[in-house]
Amino acid sequence: MIAFIIAFRHPDSTNDYNHVVQLLKATLESLLNQTNGEFRVYIGCNVEPKLDILDPRVRFCAIDCPLPSNRKEVLFDKGVKRAFAIQTANAEIVPDYLFLLDADDLVSNDCVEYLYQQDWKNSPGGYWLERGYLLDMFNRKAQEKYGFNRYCGSSLILSGKVLTNALFCGASENLKVTTHSAFLKACDPYVLEQVLGDHIAVRRYMASLNYPLQKIVRPLTCWKINTGENESKTKIPFGSRKMNLEFLKRFSIATNSARDTSVLELLAERIRFFKSWIASARANLKS
Template identity: 30%
Template sequence: MIYFGIPLRSKETSNNWDKVTEFFNRTLWSVYNQTDPDFRIIVACHDIPKLKHEFDGRVEFIQVQAPIPHTKEEMMLDKGYKVHTIGMRIREYGGGYTMMVDADDLQSNRIAEYVNKHPNENGFLSHNGYYWHVGDNYIKKGHKFPNGSSTIVKYSVEDLPDKYYDKMVASVNSNPHIIRKKHGDIPKICAELGRPLRPLPFIASIYVRETGDNHSLMNKDESKFRVIEQKLMPKIYINEKVRNEFSIDWM
């Protein structure tokens, strides 16, 4: 079993809720179309968006009671609160492989099948990913994939929180649970705990840029090196194979 967790920002804090909903629907559809049906999707949100497709009981929405954030710091705390909520729900299910997914990125339909075929691994790591700028008809490959959709960790019940912290904070390394630590440091932390993550043998995610509105935009690295790298990488036009694997049905 693999759990996909998606923290979604609130309608009140969105510049364009319709656009947030549009990109979220694309993300949800790409995650839902796994070739292996043994998965669950847990969305933590304030507002349940209007859905474009029909989904079965493997898709679950949890409406949080957290305060509406207004500042950047509050936004990151809000995301951490929602990740925490997802972690508590996965604990109730008994734990398992968990992949946190940014609410605007696209996921390969091969993830669940590969993970479920390797039940003895500590988890998996995606070193590389594709980038897609909204409006383009091509993607580009990138290295040191920076998005929130790059690690899959096998959590036991004991690894996951059973309640909210007395003082909720953003995802930082001082938090006691791995799932609540800084996302980019989780592979290193797992290795230090003797639980190294295994590289995925395929690209699992498309990192979507210029969506204009989501939690993940506050952390997406736009370094000069990455911009130059992207300009030099060859274009990979979105063909039928890419469409099918990442459930791209709007182009």
């Protein structure tokens, strides 16, 4: 079984909580439109947001995390919420893989089916997504990128057993942690901060455990930028792939967002994609 693990932000950490809730709703709708329904979603949060989504596959896990006031606290907030979601998932389904997903990104409707087609025995540590899309819905454009894992945290599918053992220092079966302070004491701080709270060092960390991740080159997620709530200030320059009905339906985007894409836009997007492939190849050689 695959479990999607999401951390949802503190209600007081944004000036427009309803907007953040709607971003989460779009993420969940992209998950619930999967062609293969054999998955679960666990969302660590302060309070369960009011959503008109009633599906037994979606589980909110409320925990008493304080409002973070700096970057380090933001990472630990995200880490603790994901840790609680993971603990809940292990108590209910013991997932084979944990897909770490951000609360405002979108998943291709064939994502789960594609993951089940992989040879899991040859990747006991999990996978990373080498390709994905940067999506700007405000300007209605998208660009495909190589090295997607360097851009976006919604690009890691980790072994449930390996990650759980590392997170709880091998004592997960005997633990039933319910508070923010208790998770900080019970969990490995590096895993909380750098694996569950961030994504840059995860591939190197899993390799250090002798569970290197395997690469998936099919683009399965969209990183939504320019939402007004992104920590990253990344912008999409000129150029876009086709914003046609096929692409929109694949990522559960409203079809009224379709638009014609000029030849110059298409050409610029392909050039940028090729440049990202070169940059990713160089980065992988160094790692």
